[in-house]
Amino acid sequence: MARELADVLHYFLEDARPAPCAPPRCLALVAEPDELLGAAFLWNLAHELARRGNSVAWVSALSDEELLPDDACAGIQRLLAPVAELAGLAAAVREAGAKLRARPAPELVLTRVPPSWLGPEAGAQDLLAWTLLLAGPELERRDEARVRSQRIADALPGARIGVTLTGVRSVREAEAAFGALARDFSTPRAELWSYGLLLDDHLLYDALLARRPLTHHRPESRAALALRDVARLLEEDWRRDAA
């Protein structure tokens, strides 16, 4: 049976053991379990971040994620976490580095959190420090984003709340929608950060059905360009924070 390095490390000098890894950074997408766009977006985003050379893991607590195509070959490590509340998911994220034995250890963990789980429980600090919402230009969807951002801020004052605009047809429309969202955003206890927009959202599903990440499936599409841009913005902030 094949053995991993960790299984034979005790044969070597003490100094040869790897130092304990820093816990990975977590980006939590706050979305209802039945919001398929959230799952399709996160799956494609994970692939794009991995393609850019990042070590990415996906901690999956929602059952529909088990149906997503296997992404081990893309270098994304996935950990199923059979939990039903925030603290359990936070623990799973914290332990992801140790549980996922493949190397390199994940630097970034992606996960989805249902809004109903949001609260000031233990673990909120690990899970909600950096969150992402998908918001649309319509009043109803802006209102939904406002309520969710308020709940995140209540659970973790000072949280960074990222917003990616969806359901828009142009950059101009997305910019106007973000401006309206920022005006709606009334809590001074959190920060609202813009993370671009998604165009032609339906192509995210097409890519999922084709079992190929969007940036491979339709690399020249506006949807792929927009997804790359979102990934780049997230990566830049993450790297800047780490520095």
Added chain:
Amino acid sequence: MLPERKRERLALRAALLRLTPPLEAVAEDVLGIVSRIDLVTRDPDGEVTLVLTAAQGADLARLAEGLAQCAWLTPRLADWNQLAPHLGLASERGARLLLVAPRFDERTRAAAESLGSERVRLAELVPRGELDVELRPLTEPPPAPTERVPRPATGFRTNLRD
């Protein structure tokens, strides 16, 4: 035992991956205009860089050759994307040149500087042991299109345009 040329090429590919941003080889020994291109690479954003190596004293001539190869390759990148869409080449941005040599003539440096790092970068090739090499860039990577300073709760951010 690998032939020496193959070994050098492998060491160069490994060194390219250590650059910032890393350059991943997507094609090797490509027949370009009249002569061959050592490597065609892409960075994590899909931008294409053509890599030419130059022996000592030949760098000025290779610079001219590299520019000609970039001009040859740029209009073909869209076709490459059709043939190999998984590479995700940023064909609209064209190809730039990375010239690699043990040392550079003052005239090569001046020419590269006047062309700008958007088009040409120079890197010195330094042996590291018998099997490895290091690349020391002489020119900075091109600046990001726009400096983005995040402003919480205010600015909309994207690099896309309508």
